Structures are given as structure tokens and as C-alpha cells.
Amino acid sequence: MTAYNQIGIVGAGRVAQALALALTQHSVRRPLLWTRSPDKARAVAHAVAAPRLNDLASGCDVIAIAVSDDALEAVAADLAAALPARAAPFVFHVSGASGAAILDPLRDVGALTAAIHPAMTFTGDARSEVERMARARFAITGSSPQASDAARQIVGLLGGIAVDIKEERRPLYHAALCHASNHLVTVMTGASHALTAAGVDDPAALLAPLVRAALENSLERGFAALSGPLLRGDDQTVAGHLAALTAHCPDLLPAYRAMALATLDELGRREPSRLRRALDSTAAVP
Numbered sequence: 001m002t003a004y005n006q007i008g009i010v011g012a013g014r015v016a017q018a019l020a021l022a023l024t025q026h027s028v029r030r031p032l033l034w035t036r037s038p039d040k041a042r043a044v045a046h047a048v049a050a051p052r053l054n055d056l057a058s059g060c061d062v063i064a065i066a067v068s069d070d071a072l073e074a075v076a077a078d079l080a081a082a083l084p085a086r087a088a089p090f091v092f093h094v095s096g097a098s099g100a101a102i103l104d105p106l107r108d109v110g111a112l113t114a115a116i117h118p119a120m121t122f123t124g125d126a127r128s129e130v131e132r133m134a135r136a137r138f139a140i141t142g143s144s145p146q147a148s149d150a151a152r153q154i155v156g157l158l159g160g161i162a163v164d165i166k167e168e169r170r171p172l173y174h175a176a177l178c179h180a181s182n183h184l185v186t187v188m189t190g191a192s193h194a195l196t197a198a199g200v201d202d203p204a205a206l207l208a209p210l211v212r213a214a215l216e217n218s219l220e221r222g223f224a225a226l227s228g229p230l231l232r233g234d235d236q237t238v239a240g241h242l243a244a245l246t247a248h249c250p251d252l253l254p255a256y257r258a259m260a261l262a263t264l265d266e267l268g269r270r271e272p273s274r275l276r277r278a279l280d281s282t283a284a285v286p
Helices: 014-026 038-043 053-059 069-082 101-108 126-133 145-157 167-197 203-225 235-248 250-267 274-280
Strands: 007-010 032-034 062-065 090-093 112-118 137-142 161-164
Touching (some): 007 053, 014 062, 053 069, 090 101, 090 145, 101 112, 137 145, 145 161, 167 203, 250 274
Parallel strands (some): 007 032, 062 090, 090 112, 137 161
């Protein structure tokens, strides 16, 4: 069932492209897309490039802002200035770190405003990302109960599940997601570098079964899924890790130490132990 007459999208990046594809079936007219680079706007399938931001402001009943975090405030101000008098579209952004307050210039001129953040990663494959959004959670923060209801409707059209996040907790929410997903990429890259230094030709193939099992176990069992030398208190094994990293992969040493200490903290071993002293020591850092 079509929900809207015209949907507008500001931006032409990965999230904008996925939204254009996912929402086109819910708009009587093909979504309008505007970005500061006309060539990028014309390259987005399933959308019509809008010559001006004013075209979105005057012709759309729903507008999604899918730009970088740093550009969001300026885009909101420009869009607010372009909105016709008495216009009341629903405007949302897809940033994880910000809530609805950053869109207050739009709210002040009559728009319903909200933040709708899909808790997933986007790599540029719009079709697969539309499928992933249909199984994802979306963090919503509305500027009013009516705006929150409008946000839930959008999430429903995308096939997702809405999760309410308070305005003041958005940075904490986003930090948690970045810690889980972005830092995982860094951890995997560091492990791959160390395996390459150890003589492994295909680190990804070696790591894949182990890491997938660890991820699935941690999601099912939480911290109870932990295994390995830190859990067992194997001081000599960890000391051997530190010595090997110092000799062959020193760039990984600070991250290894930090994650090991965080693991000990979660285990509750905050007393000065040989294991903690070895990890706290800077003697092995080049």
C-alpha cells in the first residue's frame, strides 16, 4: 500500500541509495533526490534528481536527510529556510549520534521531525542493504509523540523494528554500536596482520570459523561465552603473547593490552595480579 505522495531524500551516499530503493514502492511518484553534486544525484537509481533543494521542500510530504554527521546541521538550516509557509512535511535524518533536536530549525517552521537510525552497516550494495534493513532494528527519537509515530511508520515500511532512544542517550547508543561494529573491524585487521607475520597465507580463512563461533556464542550467552588464557589466568601464556607481539607485530601491542585489561575488568579481576601487572607494564612497548 502506498503511504506517501512524494518522498524526498537529501544525499546520494550509501544510506541514501538504499532508502531510495526501499521507499520507491511507497511513493506515488518516484523519490526526489537532491545533493550538492548533481552528477551523484543523477547516478542514483530508483530516484529522480532534483535540481534544487527547494524542489524537495515544496513538493515532498516526507524528506529523509542522509548526509554526513558534520553536514547535518547546515542541511537542516538550509531546508528549513526553503520550506514554504504552512508546509508540514515529516523530516527525519539517519544519523546515529544525533537525536531530533538537531532538526529544531525545521520543527520551528512546522515540520514533524525525528531521528531514524538503522542499526546496520552500509557498503554500497543497495539491494542487499534493503534486505538487511528489513531485518534490522532502527533507533528512533521523535521531537513529539506524533513525530515518533511517523518514524515508526517509516520503519514499518522498511520492514524493520523500531527501538525508542531518548534524545540525551543518542551519543551513548551510537558509541555502543561503533564499539561493537567499527572496532570489530579494527580487531580483525590487527589479528590478520599478526597471522600474516606468523606465516599464515590466508588469515581470513583461518579466522572465520573461530570468530563466527565467538560472535554467535557471545550474542547467545553474553560474557559467559569467554574462553582462553585470560579466563584461565594463564600468566605465562599472556606473557608469551606480549613478547611475540613486541618482536613481530608491535603496532598491535597497545590494542592487545587495552582489550585484555578490559576483559580482566569485566571478569572482575581488578586486584594487582601478575597478569594485570604484565598487561599494565610499558616495559615491552617499543
